[in-house]
Amino acid sequence: MTDTSDNMGAGAPHPTETEYKIGQDNITPFGLDVHNPVFLISGLSIVAFVLVTLMFQQGATEFFGWLRPFLTQTFDWFFLSAANIFVIFCIVLMVTPMGKIRLGGADAKPDYSYVGWFAMLFAAGMGIGLMFFGVSEPMSHFASSMGGTTIEGTARTDWAPLGAAAGDAAAARNLGMAATIFHWALHPWAIYAVVALALAFFTFNRGLPLTLRSAFYPLLGERVWGWWGHIIDTLAVFATLFGIATSLGFGTEQALAGLNFLFGWGTGNVAKVLLITIITGAALVSVLRGLDGGVKVLSEINIGLAGLLLLFVIIVGPTATIFETMVSGGMAYVKEIVPLSMPFGRDDANFSQGWTAFYWAWWISWSPFVGMFIARVSRGRTVREFVFCVIVIPTLVCVVWMGTFGGTAIAQVVADAAAPVKGAALELKLFEMLKPLPLATITSLLGIVLVLVFFVTSSDSASLVIDTITAGGKTDAPVSQRVFWCTFEGVVAATLLLVGGAKALTALQAMAVSTGFPFTIVLLAMCVSLFMGLREAMKAS
Amino acid sequence: MFHQIMVPVDLGHTDQLTKSLTIAAELSKHYGAPVCYVGVANEEPSSISHNPAEFDQLLSKFAEAQAAQYGHKATSRMFVGHDLVTDVDDVLLKAVDEVGADLVVMASHVPTLVEYIWPSNGGKIAAHSKAAVFLVR
Numbered sequence: 001m002t003d004t005s006d007n008m009g010a011g012a013p014h015p016t017e018t019e020y021k022i023g024q025d026n027i028t029p030f031g032l033d034v035h036n037p038v039f040l041i042s043g044l045s046i047v048a049f050v051l052v053t054l055m056f057q058q059g060a061t062e063f064f065g066w067l068r069p070f071l072t073q074t075f076d077w078f079f080l081s082a083a084n085i086f087v088i089f090c091i092v093l094m095v096t097p098m099g100k101i102r103l104g105g106a107d108a109k110p111d112y113s114y115v116g117w118f119a120m121l122f123a124a125g126m127g128i129g130l131m132f133f134g135v136s137e138p139m140s141h142f143a144s145s146m147g148g149t150t151i152e153g154t155a156r157t158d159w160a161p162l163g164a165a166a167g168d169a170a171a172a173r174n175l176g177m178a179a180t181i182f183h184w185a186l187h188p189w190a191i192y193a194v195v196a197l198a199l200a201f202f203t204f205n206r207g208l209p210l211t212l213r214s215a216f217y218p219l220l221g222e223r224v225w226g227w228w229g230h231i232i233d234t235l236a237v238f239a240t241l242f243g244i245a246t247s248l249g250f251g252t253e254q255a256l257a258g259l260n261f262l263f264g265w266g267t268g269n270v271a272k273v274l275l276i277t278i279i280t281g282a283a284l285v286s287v288l289r290g291l292d293g294g295v296k297v298l299s300e301i302n303i304g305l306a307g308l309l310l311l312f313v314i315i316v317g318p319t320a321t322i323f324e325t326m327v328s329g330g331m332a333y334v335k336e337i338v339p340l341s342m343p344f345g346r347d348d349a350n351f352s353q354g355w356t357a358f359y360w361a362w363w364i365s366w367s368p369f370v371g372m373f374i375a376r377v378s379r380g381r382t383v384r385e386f387v388f389c390v391i392v393i394p395t396l397v398c399v400v401w402m403g404t405f406g407g408t409a410i411a412q413v414v415a416d417a418a419a420p421v422k423g424a425a426l427e428l429k430l431f432e433m434l435k436p437l438p439l440a441t442i443t444s445l446l447g448i449v450l451v452l453v454f455f456v457t458s459s460d461s462a463s464l465v466i467d468t469i470t471a472g473g474k475t476d477a478p479v480s481q482r483v484f485w486c487t488f489e490g491v492v493a494a495t496l497l498l499v500g501g502a503k504a505l506t507a508l509q510a511m512a513v514s515t516g517f518p519f520t521i522v523l524l525a526m527c528v529s530l531f532m533g534l535r536e537a538m539k540a541s
Numbered sequence: 542m543f544h545q546i547m548v549p550v551d552l553g554h555t556d557q558l559t560k561s562l563t564i565a566a567e568l569s570k571h572y573g574a575p576v577c578y579v580g581v582a583n584e585e586p587s588s589i590s591h592n593p594a595e596f597d598q599l600l601s602k603f604a605e606a607q608a609a610q611y612g613h614k615a616t617s618r619m620f621v622g623h624d625l626v627t628d629v630d631d632v633l634l635k636a637v638d639e640v641g642a643d644l645v646v647m648a649s650h651v652p653t654l655v656e657y658i659w660p661s662n663g664g665k666i667a668a669h670s671k672a673a674v675f676l677v678r
Contacts (some may be wrong), residue, residue, distance in 0.1 A: 008641070015586075015591035015592065015595070020584055021588060022587055022588045023587075023588040024588075103596070104584070104592070105592070111584065111623060203585055203586060204585070207586045207591025207592055207595075208586060209585075209586055210585045211584070234555070238638070288627065289627060290623075290624040290626065290628050291623050291624035291627075291628075292623050292624060292628065292629025293627065293628075294627075306625070376585070379584050391594075473586070474587065474588065475583055475585045475624070476583055476624075476625045476626050478585060478626070479626045479627065482626070492624070
């Protein structure tokens, strides 16, 4: 918290001239403060989708099971091109004079230290993903690259990236690392950066409500407060809630598998409900403690614990190999980034469509949630500082993380082709990788704690974001609304898990990822809108 | 008896503060203690202002209007919170110290069962502040 007695001076931001007043479309039933119609449409359509999916599981599974691959296979060029545009756009913002613009006006001071800020970026952005895929993805690409290419007819049927590296362990490791880093570094963070920067700029510098629709004001003008805006905001709520609820459902199964692996605990329905209740309960406490007392504290603790785990593996694991993997993997990433991001003229369709396009759709479907959360905590940063910290620093962290966990796992497989980590299920790969290292029980338990706390921070920050959108951009709506959304996420996750099982979760997760397609168009428009807004701000200064 | 009075103000609901504002102004004149009107702004745009600087202007004008209406000495001070839904009490408690208030006059609603779980803002200030707190129902 800060205090100031400055009146509006030269450094103060200049609000957009609009007649729209924040909260003017809100209704206040039962002491709530919610946007009409976004709150109602979002809430009711989410309930309807859950019911329809559970009632017609087979049909829903088939439809969404067809829709998601259809989109990523048919429009792979579109996803890949768009992600490249986002990266280039971010670099342009970083190196041009627009980078000098400060979010919140020239006099604004950053609200959070770098440590707190980074902790929240990672906790919201990809904390859980790094835990689950840090071991498995480098291994997958390593294995497929080692396997070389397989051609049936005229098409390749293997899943290796680019031209593979048949039989060459060192080259396969480097290619596998490059492909993994590619999916977790510049491109995904550029996607988040575009959304976050647009929202932060139009909120803190233009005085528009903190909600997705505001980023389109330069393009849509006053129409943004009507149905265009309602559709964008509702879609954002939809993608966020189903993204977080299905992740929570899957995450519960994965965390239980880990607990079962360690302690032999059961994985039945009672255990599932109990774990979802614990996560949701912890998220509720965090929600009630607010941004600083809840999600920030938990994020800092978790990033500290993740750092400890990382250091531990580096020190007690194959240290030299880990550093070699980091360096050679990082260099391979730099070397292969252009071929890997090429939208046309590729023959590795399984990889570029099944992995890359899927990932881009996934990150884009998460971007309203993560972007809005990042925006909220980024006031006071310059555009240049923001872009550098949001895309470059996470890229370096990703190289270190993937190099450590992936490098250790690959080293285990290279040393012993029958290493348990190779055949383990996705959710157990981290624990199998840790098992041969000292203090495995403690580090595995730490891994589970990290996963659970990352779920708590995700659930908490998603509740904040959904509440803000459904309150028409108000960040001070009654706390009971956050409690509602947080509980709702847990209830949707538990219902899907218990009634529909993995099938229903898969179907709705595919649906959530499918929202990546319309959001790609939305994000491209957002780039144009943000560019117009920043150019206008440059002229004004 | 009192040297500095602090009055927390919700600029979005000033119509509900008439009683507490009148009492604060009368106490101010009675003890010759200036009133500092304290407002807590969102960093994000709200239904009150587009940004904290604009909020500060509105608060300053509010204090001037109070001084003109009641004829007491009035100042204003704005604080900014990261998450007002949960932080406002903590910000106000810090404000009591920073303003140097020895009396806080603030409006508070009639307690219900909910207050047993979530104390009202006024309730929490009264429970934790070292200054005298006058809650006006």
